[in-house]
Amino acid sequence: MTTILDPTDERVPVRRSLAGRRSDLNGVIGLLDITKPRGDVLLDQLDLRLSERFPGITVRRYAKPTFTKPAPEVLRQTIKNEVKAVIEALAD
Amino acid sequence: MSVVLRSFSLSDSQGRKISFPTGNNAVIAFIKEDCPTCDLVVPLLDRLWSVPDIDVLLVGQEAKGNQILIERHQLHTPLLDDTALKVSFIWDIEAVPTLILADAEGYEKKRLIGFVREEWQYLFADLSCSGIDWERLPSLRPACGSKSADPLIADRLRAEAENSPLRARRIEIAPADDEFEFMFDQGFTDGLPVVPPTPERVIRMLEGTRRNPQEIVAVVPPNMAPATVEKVAINAVMAGCKPAYLPVVLAAVEAVCTDAFNAHGVMATTMGASPLLVVNGPIRERIGMNMKLGALGQGNRANASIGRALRLVLRNIGVARPGGTERSTLGNPMKFTMCFAEWEERSNWEPLHVERGFKWNDSVVTAFPATSGPQLIVDQKSRTAQQLAGSMGLVMQGIHHPRIQTMDCVLVVCPEHVDTFAAGSYTKSDLRRCVQEVTKIPQQERVGDKKTGEGIDAQKAAKMSADELALRVPKFLAETMIHIVVAGAEAGKFSGLFHGWVGGEVGSIPVSRKIEEVT
Numbered sequence: 001m002t003t004i005l006d007p008t009d010e011r012v013p014v015r016r017s018l019a020g021r022r023s024d025l026n027g028v029i030g031l032l033d034i035t036k037p038r039g040d041v042l043l044d045q046l047d048l049r050l051s052e053r054f055p056g057i058t059v060r061r062y063a064k065p066t067f068t069k070p071a072p073e074v075l076r077q078t079i080k081n082e083v084k085a086v087i088e089a090l091a092d
Numbered sequence: 093m094s095v096v097l098r099s100f101s102l103s104d105s106q107g108r109k110i111s112f113p114t115g116n117n118a119v120i121a122f123i124k125e126d127c128p129t130c131d132l133v134v135p136l137l138d139r140l141w142s143v144p145d146i147d148v149l150l151v152g153q154e155a156k157g158n159q160i161l162i163e164r165h166q167l168h169t170p171l172l173d174d175t176a177l178k179v180s181f182i183w184d185i186e187a188v189p190t191l192i193l194a195d196a197e198g199y200e201k202k203r204l205i206g207f208v209r210e211e212w213q214y215l216f217a218d219l220s221c222s223g224i225d226w227e228r229l230p231s232l233r234p235a236c237g238s239k240s241a242d243p244l245i246a247d248r249l250r251a252e253a254e255n256s257p258l259r260a261r262r263i264e265i266a267p268a269d270d271e272f273e274f275m276f277d278q279g280f281t282d283g284l285p286v287v288p289p290t291p292e293r294v295i296r297m298l299e300g301t302r303r304n305p306q307e308i309v310a311v312v313p314p315n316m317a318p319a320t321v322e323k324v325a326i327n328a329v330m331a332g333c334k335p336a337y338l339p340v341v342l343a344a345v346e347a348v349c350t351d352a353f354n355a356h357g358v359m360a361t362t363m364g365a366s367p368l369l370v371v372n373g374p375i376r377e378r379i380g381m382n383m384k385l386g387a388l389g390q391g392n393r394a395n396a397s398i399g400r401a402l403r404l405v406l407r408n409i410g411v412a413r414p415g416g417t418e419r420s421t422l423g424n425p426m427k428f429t430m431c432f433a434e435w436e437e438r439s440n441w442e443p444l445h446v447e448r449g450f451k452w453n454d455s456v457v458t459a460f461p462a463t464s465g466p467q468l469i470v471d472q473k474s475r476t477a478q479q480l481a482g483s484m485g486l487v488m489q490g491i492h493h494p495r496i497q498t499m500d501c502v503l504v505v506c507p508e509h510v511d512t513f514a515a516g517s518y519t520k521s522d523l524r525r526c527v528q529e530v531t532k533i534p535q536q537e538r539v540g541d542k543k544t545g546e547g548i549d550a551q552k553a554a555k556m557s558a559d560e561l562a563l564r565v566p567k568f569l570a571e572t573m574i575h576i577v578v579a580g581a582e583a584g585k586f587s588g589l590f591h592g593w594v595g596g597e598v599g600s601i602p603v604s605r606k607i608e609e610v611t
Contacts, residue, residue, distance in 0.1 A: 001265065002267075004271065007280055009408075010260070068354060
């Protein structure tokens with residue numbers, strides 16, 4: 001019998017399920033730009049199309065300071081408090 | 093001052109449990125069968141067994157040998173089985189025979205090692221044990237090494253002792269399983285076999301540092317998991333490190349797990365970045381790092397295993413795994429390992445760590461985010477420093493894309509090129525300045541067009557003034573982002589270039605950490 005020591009941090013990973021998918025769109029919808037090149041082009045188009053197809057919604061735009069780092073906590077909380085759904089443009 | 097001896101309970105050959113302290117004065121003797129001196133003293137100890145008011149405990153270090161001793165000497169005295177060597181270890185028995193006289197409360201009164209006739213004779217007289225013809229015995233016989241002091245066994249015993257510094261979860265691999273295959277199956281490896289991190293190996297690895305094994309070295313992205321010295325040591329064993337390399341690995345983990353280095357982004361980026369480690373200072377020589385022929389390649393254990401240990405820490409503790417948080421489009425071989433030392437003495441330039449504010453005699457590791465390299469810079473014809481710096485600039489223009497203005501890079505200047513710069517009295521600053529000069533192009537030439545879409549967006553360019561478009565800008569946002577080190581063989585006019593990643597506050601900033609000196 002060989003005994004080895006666990007090279008991991010031994011924590012049980014937290015399993016998070018996806019947020020429920022919406023069957024319709026209303027209220028405030030967020031568009032999050034992670035600031036990768038041309039992400040704004042994609043979101044401009046989405047903004048336009050959403051406003052055309054769902055005239056009742058309000059689109060609110062957000063952007064990460066840099067695509068290289070996770071979104072700051074303040075930005076995550078702001079989005080969570082202000083919108084019913086968010087669409088993120090990864091642009092890769 | 094008397095020392096209180098640790099209590100124990102062991103079984104004799106009949107399976108009877110005998111405990112210490114016994115409540116009487118006691119003689120405890122540690123022996124093993126293949127020791128000639130033990131063979132000499134066993135009949136004497138057996139004679140002591142008949143003395144009233146004294147308990148005699150013989151402790152044998154191997155069950156089979158114990159049976160041979162019992163039969164060979166027709167022993168009356170219980171011979172206790174310490175095959176596990178735990179009592180021998182906690183009593184700090186380094187040689188056999190060791191005879192210890194203890195009082196009823198378990199305090200040590202006397203300790204004899206080996207056989208010195210005069211000492212034994214005095215002790216037996218004190219204990220009122222007579223009838224031994226001492227003149228027929230040799231005057232001196234040396235002791236043999238205790239099995240508990242065998243380096244291989246001692247490491248296991250230290251790992252299993254009550255005060256073991258190890259706290260990591262132990263995983264038992266069934267005898268029918270191949271431990272190497274097991275570790276592949278568990279996802280512990282980078283795709284190559286790893287050394288099984290047994291408790292003995294980890295104990296030996298921890299001897300490479302004075303730091304407490306349970307000290308938190310860093311919180312490792314992307315899972316933000318705390319890494320103790322012990323956990324880093326486990327991964328260093330797996331990578332193939334020697335204990336002497338551990339301080340470099342620990343410093344590298346500290347450097348990479350900083351907000352400035354932004355390991356989360358480095359691991360996650362589709363660009364496929366990975367930490368590149370450069371080591372400076374006296375530790376290079378002490379642990380035998382390669383900074384000369386083939387320094388950026390394979391064949392040197394320290395170079396290879398230090399970089400690999402860092403990667404395994406990021407994989408196993410930070411859980412940066414391809415397909416998970418690691419999202420590299422292509423990946424690159426630096427994701428196995430990339431670490432080398434600077435040949436500081438080969439040039440008259442200040443070495444990297446001194447440029448970065450450390451003392452010459454500090455040992456330092458510097459981590460850079462690198463997306464590709466080493467890219468070869470071939471220049472066998474330039475005879476002046478300016479020509480050579482120009483060549484390097486032209487090659488650097490291609491980093492990531494000729495139209496992209498970029499940030500950090502690491503330029504590894506080979507010795508023959510160093511000589512060309514030295515002949516021209518070129519400093520590192522001169523080289524950087526020249527690179528910036530030759531890479532300058534008007535912004536207009538960086539605008540995406542029909543030939544290639546990469547570069548400044550045409551829409552953005554349309555809003556720029558004529559002066560802005562005519563402005564000649566260099567390849568690097570700042571001269572200081574060109575990091576220069578010296579390495580390589582004496583022969584060959586071939587330098588190397590590592591391409592960086594997104595630099596500065598919006599990406600990664602290279603980080604240096606001083607390495608603990610353990611001499």
